[in-house]
Amino acid sequence: MNIEIKLNESIKDSMKNKDNLRLDSLRSIKAAILLEKTKSSHNSILEEKEIIKILQRLVKQRKDSAKIYLEQDREDLAKIEISQSKIISEFLPDQLSELELTEIINNSISELNASSMKDMGAVISHVNNKVSGRAEGRLIADIVKKTLSN
Numbered sequence: 001m002n003i004e005i006k007l008n009e010s011i012k013d014s015m016k017n018k019d020n021l022r023l024d025s026l027r028s029i030k031a032a033i034l035l036e037k038t039k040s041s042h043n044s045i046l047e048e049k050e051i052i053k054i055l056q057r058l059v060k061q062r063k064d065s066a067k068i069y070l071e072q073d074r075e076d077l078a079k080i081e082i083s084q085s086k087i088i089s090e091f092l093p094d095q096l097s098e099l100e101l102t103e104i105i106n107n108s109i110s111e112l113n114a115s116s117m118k119d120m121g122a123v124i125s126h127v128n129n130k131v132s133g134r135a136e137g138r139l140i141a142d143i144v145k146k147t148l149s150n
Contacts, residue, residue: 003051003091004033021080025087032058052133055092059085096134104130105143117148
């Protein structure tokens with residue numbers, strides 16, 4: 001099912017159930033998508049890949065905010081951010097395990113004949129195209145770096 005359709009259905013359900021936290025999270029997703037549509041000349045159509053990038057950015061923002069709140073002993077605010085990141089993550093595709101990701105990275109290194117750290121950017125780009133939102137960029141970079149440095 002299209003992410004936007006699923007999002008709209010979830011917003012309706014949240015309104016019916018009076019689940020304000022979920023509703024706020026879903027509305028933030030919708031607002032980010034609408035902002036992206038109006039910002040660029042996409043003729044009001046975004047590809048799933050672009051929507052997934054938006055969702056990943058929103059999850060990362062929430063996790064970063066939660067981390068800051070925890071450092072400042074604001075557990076009440078951190079709990080809200082963590083809950084929102086979990087709700088937003090529901091719309092992301094299933095994430096790859098580290099083992100599956102390592103296998104994809106090793107295949108990409110072989111395909112590109114990468115042998116040194118100079119090839120790291122090309123490998124990361126290749127892997128990102130293959131996994132398309134099913135893995136965090138930071139995790140991909142860490143595994144590529146570890147693999148190429150050996």
